[in-house]
Amino acid sequence: MIWLNWRQFRLQVLAGAAALAVIAGCLLYLGMDIRDAHDAYRSRCGDAAACAQAKAQFQGAYRSTLLFAAAGLALLPVVIGAFWGAPLVARELELGTHRLVWNQSVTRRRWLIARMAFTAAAAMILTGAAALLLTWAASPYDQVAADRFDVIGFGARNIVPIGHAFLAFALGTTIGLFMRRTLPAMALTGVLFIAVQFAVPNLVRPHLMPSESATLPLTVETINGAKNLGSITGAPVIGGLRVPGAPGAWISETSPMRTADGRTVDGGAFGACLDTPEETGAGGTFGDTAVCLAALDLHVDLEYQPSGRYWPFQLAETGLYLVAGALLTAVALRRVGRA
Incomplete structure (x- = not known):
């Protein structure tokens, strides 16, 4: 059975x-380049102002590159599910070759277990190796950015991509078994797993563990430390804050700006x-706007996860994908017995 699987795969x-x-070559080169730039950044940290500028330049130089690398790694399980998982059984059913296989001494379920185990192991090894290489390459940047819970970056580091690979493969195999057509199964697998990759970080991950709460006064310094103000609808919101005393914390929810009595600040x-803020000549990211908002005595309520929970979240989310993949595998085994 092992030899047959190897021949077919x-x-x-x-x-x-x-x-x-190819991935290893690119990431090894990128990792060495990031380390050289990181050493140069640290050598410029003689005083606070120079260090802040060097930090901004270092992050700006690699932010987009690492974002694209993480997005590329996120597509790897999609490819595995569509091109390895969906055709695994669907092609046999479509071509009719399953009749020969299922008339041998090996039972259908044993045949499917052997095929899935062999291919799933290859998928998880491939994706896990790529993820560990990216984790190594990006580690100096991640230390400086202190944002390991970033939506895209979190799913492309350490062990979570291994769970992605297993679930994508199991999803593709199960869909192929039910649809019995290769191309439609491949298309549906790709669409569904991309939907999973969007849904889990935004709808499931924030609720894997109870969050901590904090109230953050909006001082001039706090506002200037944010990444964005307002929204396309004009709502009084602020984003990209940091929790004092909790470096690297993941803020999962930020309330609108609120007045001292807890009401949302008036939109006007x-x-x-x-x-049209009053001109004060203030510096900083938002300048006079920050001074104007700070004078209103505003605050926001935050829900956040401390940075120390990074590995519990990695384990919990990986386990979630593995359990979901195992359930799909059980469905496929039940189905193949009736096909």
């Missing part, structure tokens, strides 16, 4: 190995500070 394995070699007052 060897081209995919060789293609995966070649892809991993917020708009006036945003569009």
Whole structure:
């Protein structure tokens, strides 16, 4: 059975190995480049002002590159599910070759377990190796950015991508078994797993563990430390804050700006500070706008996860994907017995 699986799957394995070699070469080069830039950044940290500028330049130089690398890694399980999982059984059913296989001494379920185990192991090894290489390459940047819970970055580091690979493969195999058509199964697998990749970080991850709460006064310094003010609808919101005393914390929810009595600040007052603040000559990211908003005695209520929970979240989310993949595998085994 192992020899048969290798014969049927060897081209995919060789293609995966070649892809991993290319990925490894690119990430090794990127990792060394980031480390050289990180050393240069640290050498410029003689005083606070120079260090802040060097930090901004270091992050700006690699932010987009690492974002694209993480997005590329996120597509790897999609490819695995669509091109390895969906055709695994669907092609046999479509071509009618399953009749020969299922008339041998090996039972249908044992045949499916052997095929899925062999291919799933290859998928998880390929994706896990790529994820560990990216984690290594990005580690100096991640230490400086202190944002390991970033929506895209979190799912492309350490062990979570291994769970992605298993679930995508199990999803593709199960869909192929039910649809019995290769191309439609491939398309549906890709669409569904991309939907999962969007849904889990935004709808499931924030609720994997109870969050901590904090109230953050909006001082001039706090506002200037944020990444954005307002929204396309004009709502009085602020984003990209940091929790004092909790470096690297993941803020999962930020309330609108609120007055001292807990009411959302009036949209007119917020708009006036945003569009026509009194000129004070203040510096900083938001300048006079920050001074105007701070004078309104505002605050926001935060829900956040401390940075120390990073590995519990990694384990919990990976476990979630593995359990979901195992359930799909059980469905596939039940189905193949009736096919």
